[in-house]
Amino acid sequence: MSMTFFIPQDTTALALGSDSVALTMASELKERGVEGEIIRNGSRGMFWLEPLLEVEIDGSRLGFGPVKSSDMPSILDSLNSRMKNTKSVNHPLFLGEVSEIDYLARQQRLTFIRAGVGDPLCIENYQRLSGFVGLTHAIKLKGQEIVDQIKDSGLRGRGGAAFPAGIKWQTVLDTVGEQKYIVCNADEGDSGTFADRLLMEADPYQLIEGMAIAGLAVGANQGYIYLRSEYPVAHKILNQAIERATEAGFLGENICSSGSDFFLEIRLGAGAYICGEETSLLESLEGKRGMVRAKPPLPAIEGLFGKPTVVNNVLTLGAVASILEQGSKTYKDFGMGRSRGTLAVQLAGNVKCGGVIELAFGATLREVVEGFGCGTYSGRPIRAIQMGGPLGAFLPESQWDTPLDYESFASIKAMIGHGGIVVFDDTVDMAAQARFAMEFCAVESCGKCTPCRIGATRGVEVIDRIVKNEDRDNNLILLTDLCETMEFGSLCAMGGMTPFPVRSALAYFAEDFGGESPREN
Amino acid sequence: MDKRTNIDQIIEHFKSVPGGLMPLLHAVKLDVGYIPDDSVEQIAKGFNLSRAEVHGVISFYHDFNTSPTGQHCVQICRAEACQSMGSRQIEAHAKKSLGIEYGETTKDGKVTLQPVYCLGNCACSPSIRIDDDIHARVSAASFDQLISELRSPATTHAGGKK
Numbered sequence: 024m025s026m027t028f029f030i031p032q033d034t035t036a037l038a039l040g041s042d043s044v045a046l047t048m049a050s051e052l053k054e055r056g057v058e059g060e061i062i063r064n065g066s067r068g069m070f071w072l073e074p075l076l077e078v079e080i081d082g083s084r085l086g087f088g089p090v091k092s093s094d095m096p097s098i099l100d101s102l103n104s105r106m107k108n109t110k111s112v113n114h115p116l117f118l119g120e121v122s123e124i125d126y127l128a129r130q131q132r133l134t135f136i137r138a139g140v141g142d143p144l145c146i147e148n149y150q151r152l153s154g155f156v157g158l159t160h161a162i163k164l165k166g167q168e169i170v171d172q173i174k175d176s177g178l179r180g181r182g183g184a185a186f187p188a189g190i191k192w193q194t195v196l197d198t199v200g201e202q203k204y205i206v207c208n209a210d211e212g213d214s215g216t217f218a219d220r221l222l223m224e225a226d227p228y229q230l231i232e233g234m235a236i237a238g239l240a241v242g243a244n245q246g247y248i249y250l251r252s253e254y255p256v257a258h259k260i261l262n263q264a265i266e267r268a269t270e271a272g273f274l275g276e277n278i279c280s281s282g283s284d285f286f287l288e289i290r291l292g293a294g295a296y297i298c299g300e301e302t303s304l305l306e307s308l309e310g311k312r313g314m315v316r317a318k319p320p321l322p323a324i325e326g327l328f329g330k331p332t333v334v335n336n337v338l339t340l341g342a343v344a345s346i347l348e349q350g351s352k353t354y355k356d357f358g359m360g361r362s363r364g365t366l367a368v369q370l371a372g373n374v375k376c377g378g379v380i381e382l383a384f385g386a387t388l389r390e391v392v393e394g395f396g397c398g399t400y401s402g403r404p405i406r407a408i409q410m411g412g413p414l415g416a417f418l419p420e421s422q423w424d425t426p427l428d429y430e431s432f433a434s435i436k437a438m439i440g441h442g443g444i445v446v447f448d449d450t451v452d453m454a455a456q457a458r459f460a461m462e463f464c465a466v467e468s469c470g471k472c473t474p475c476r477i478g479a480t481r482g483v484e485v486i487d488r489i490v491k492n493e494d495r496d497n498n499l500i501l502l503t504d505l506c507e508t509m510e511f512g513s514l515c516a517m518g519g520m521t522p523f524p525v526r527s528a529l530a531y532f533a534e535d536f537g538g539e540s541p542r543e544n
Numbered sequence: 545m546d547k548r549t550n551i552d553q554i555i556e557h558f559k560s561v562p563g564g565l566m567p568l569l570h571a572v573k574l575d576v577g578y579i580p581d582d583s584v585e586q587i588a589k590g591f592n593l594s595r596a597e598v599h600g601v602i603s604f605y606h607d608f609n610t611s612p613t614g615q616h617c618v619q620i621c622r623a624e625a626c627q628s629m630g631s632r633q634i635e636a637h638a639k640k641s642l643g644i645e646y647g648e649t650t651k652d653g654k655v656t657l658q659p660v661y662c663l664g665n666c667a668c669s670p671s672i673r674i675d676d677d678i679h680a681r682v683s684a685a686s687f688d689q690l691i692s693e694l695r696s697p698a699t700t701h702a703g704g705k706k
Contacts, residue, residue, distance in 0.1 A: 035665050038680035070667035214623030217664040252570075252607055253663050255676040290563070291570055294606030296661055310565030310591075312604040328562060370667065372628035377667025400629065409624055445666070447628045459627070463661065469604075 025058055026102065029077035029084075031139065032063040033224040034256045035217075040091065041074040047092035048076075051099060065225020067139035068218075068379030069126050075139075077121055078102060086118035126395060131357060132381045133349075133365050134341045135218075138225035144263050146271050149228045155273060157347030161236045162281040169240035170196055173343060176351035177363030182208055182299070182336030183411065183440040183516075185362075185429045188343070191333060194323035195241040198331040203243035205234050206308065206327060206334045209250040209257075210292050210299040213412025215443030218367040218379050219337035223250075223257040226341075227264035228273075231287060233340030235278060236347055237333050238285040246287040247327070249304050252294055261289055296413075296467040300515050301334040303469055314469045315515045336441070338367055359385035362428040372409075372445035373399045382427070389423040392446060403448040407456075407532065411440025413463050414520035416527035417453065436523065453532035458486045460524040468517060475518025478509045482525065490537045502529070550575055551583050555590035565591060565601055569608050578609045606658075613656035614649040616694050619673040622659045625666035629681075634670050635659075637684040642691070654695055 030036075030045040045061055052059045066073060072088035076098065079085075087098050094116060101114040118124055132138075141148040149155065161169050174189030195203060207230065211219040222230060234246045250258055265287050268274045276284045290308055292298050298307045302316035305327050326332025335343075342364060346354045354364045362384035368391050370377045375397040382391070392408060399405055407417045416437040418425075425431050432439045447456075461482030470476045482505055488498045506522035513519040529536060554571045558564035568587065572579055579602050588598045602608045620635050642650050642657060649656045665671040668680035674690060682690075 034663070034678055035668055035680060038665050038671065038678040039668060073668070211664060212662055214662045215625045215666045216662075217666055220664040253660060253673070256678075290566060292605075293566065293570070293608055294660070295604065307566060308563050310563040310568075310601065311597075312600050372625040372666065372669065374667070413624060443625075443666070445625045445628055451628065456624070456627070459624070463623075467661070 025060075027079040028059055028061045029064040029079070029139075029141075030061060031066040031073060031075060031225075032256075033066040034220060034254070035070045036066050036073040036075070037256060039073050039089065043092045044074050044076065044090055044095070047095045051095045055099065057099070062142050064141055065139050065143045066221060067121070067127060068135060068221050068225075069124065069376075070378040071376040072118070072124075075118075075121075080106075084121045085112060086121040086124065087114065087116045088118060090116055126376065126378070126380075129394075130381050131365055131383050133345045133354065133357070134222065134229070134338060134367060135226070135379060135381045136345075137229065138221060138379075143225050143227055143260060144267060146228065146267055146273075149226070153348055154228055154344075155232055155279075157344040158232045158235055158239075158273065158279065160347050161239050162279055162283075164239075166196055166240050166242055169236060169347070172346060172351045173240070176342075176346045176354040177358070177361070178339065178342055178346060178354065179362065179429070180336055181338035181342070181367075181441065182301075183213075183438070185439070188335060188339050191323050191335070192237065192241055194321065195243070195331045195333050198324050200331045202245070202328075202330045203241055204327045204330055204332040205237045205241070205243045205246040206301075206305070206332055207234055207246065207248040207337055207340055208299065208301060208304055208334055209248050209254075209337050210304060211254075211337070211441065212251060212296040212299045213414075213441050213443050215371040215409070215445035216369050216412060216441045217371070218369050218442060220254055220257050221379050222337055222341050223254070224260050227261050228268060229341045229344045230261075230337055231264060231268050231274065233343040234287060235273065235285045236343050237335065237340060239281070239283055241331070241333055243331075243333065244284040244286060246285060247308055248287065248289045249292060249298070249308055250289050251292045251298075258289065258291065265289065295469075296463075297469045297515075297517055300517065302515075304334065305332065312469070314471050315517075317514060338441075357383035359383075359426065359428050360430055362430070366427055366439070366442050368427065369441075369443045370396050370446070371443060373401055373405075373448045374446045375400050384428050385426050387424050387426050388418070388444070391427070392423065392444060396446065399446060399448045401448045401450070403450065405446055406449040406451055407447045407453060407528075409445040409447070409456075409524065410443070411438040412443050413460060414438075414516055414523055415440050415443075416523045417447075417456065417531065418527070419531040421531075437527070438520075438523070453528040453535040454486065454490050454537070455535075457525045457528035457536075458483055458490075460521055460528075461486060464517060464521040472512070472514045472518060474509045474512035475514070475521070478505055478513075478518060479521060481505060482509075482521070486525075486536075492537050495538060499529075547576060547580065548583075548586070551580075551586055552590075555587060559590045565593075565598070569602065569605075573608060578612050581610055615654050616675055617656050617658055617673075618691070618694075619658045619660035619663075621661070621663050621665075621669070621671045621673075623662040623666075625662075626670040629669035631670035634672070634682055634684065634687060638687060641684075641688060652695070655691065 464479035
């Protein structure tokens, strides 16, 4: 009886000790003389179960988690007795068939369908699971036909701005230029987001495939992945994936004998949040300070080094691969309103069962948080949810029934952004969170425009005065005024949306801001 | 080989790479441990830029420190998801137990403390990064444990976890 063991090597699993689990398993197998292969897979995105040990046996894929090194002997014992007689596994960490775990079974995975299934760097495994089928289709199509498929799918940018991807591509295709670029924005800086990271660590070829398809579509032969330096594991995996994909002919000269070239390179960021903003990212790629550019000109017309450039998020480019594989109609059939396809929600913060949850647009925030999160990690009641990263609004319970759809969130002055959900329990001090939003903006502002550069610093001071009850009424007016100036006077979303968390904290959690009726604890 | 020669070689490698200044600065940092002030002129010359332009890029990014750090860099995530799980307490504990503020290095030269805004490990917060290793669900006690491992003489390589 041969067994294959899967132990993840993504950032979260490693951060929870999966390396030592793998080492212990290897030595335990050796000691017992048991034949078994250990594959370091990516994570399934059920981070609350990490390290999640999976065992392939008799065509089943059985899960145990979260495991520690010291659990290895008892897990092997339980597998041994399963083989001998009972056919069932008796172990406190046994989770049953992994694909049937409720958290996973209730998802609608398109982009993350392969995540965690096998060795992320094994090209054969990727192809066995329909990988590079989309690229093979794309090679037979004209650029315009590929762009049409993306337009038909209704795919919108997953980075946060939700701009229709097909329209962006059309602009690049229509712009005359010998040199065009595909740039992947992998500067996933929003707190509470890790879906880009998971895709890059668990299924890197999908991103590579999506970028190559984009290159064929618009006529670009050079791609860059702008990766944040905070992701050392993704960096290592992506580098190896690019090397192997190049060796296998999916990147480089004459990809898949198509007659087209596509070269791909990773460029590391250097710890600046603002470089997730696409024009600042382009400046940084050019080797400059990451200062935001005024638009127009659009990057699609004058982007990297002044050339027509597609800038898309990791998940947008990942979705491209599945759209070209399964057809635009399949993708479009998921979702609601103008938000088509699936959204990779990232459930994070003070939550028991955090992870990546890929669902068609339209589920409500409450359905995700209560249906998947299983309550707070601390066991206390949820008080506030911040959706969409540090520039997203804090939502009180009255707003949790909003469906996850770009327009529905915009209508309550909130945003889905990159899909990150951060849960706070009732010990949170919302005035401190509002202050932090301003402080973060002050630290990370590129400094180009005054409302953001100066406004954020003044914002911290004004909030401090409000909390201390210094000239409260006037300072409240000042804060409202300041928020308005930042919202309408800033060049990009950094200064323009920092007021969202501040104003929502003040509007829905006013009792935390001092005053005559301080919050009772 | 002295520092200058090394930097010259790195410049030679990157000067014709499009947008090569960022990868160059990463390479210098990897090689020297920081971006020496006296390398600015050298880099500027190699890239046909003014010293001000090179200084401008270095000073824009948190990663490009211009003075040496301790043997290990310990970064504490300050972002919202980690805050919701008590990172403010970890932050205070770290500063107190190490006796340093952000940007400073302990007297024994072992640890430099830095803030970081998100390590992408937000489902298992609070998170810290020690060199290239990320640690999840950190408590004051596990923080102390990790630091004592860094300080123990048995730790011979960066990170010390593997």
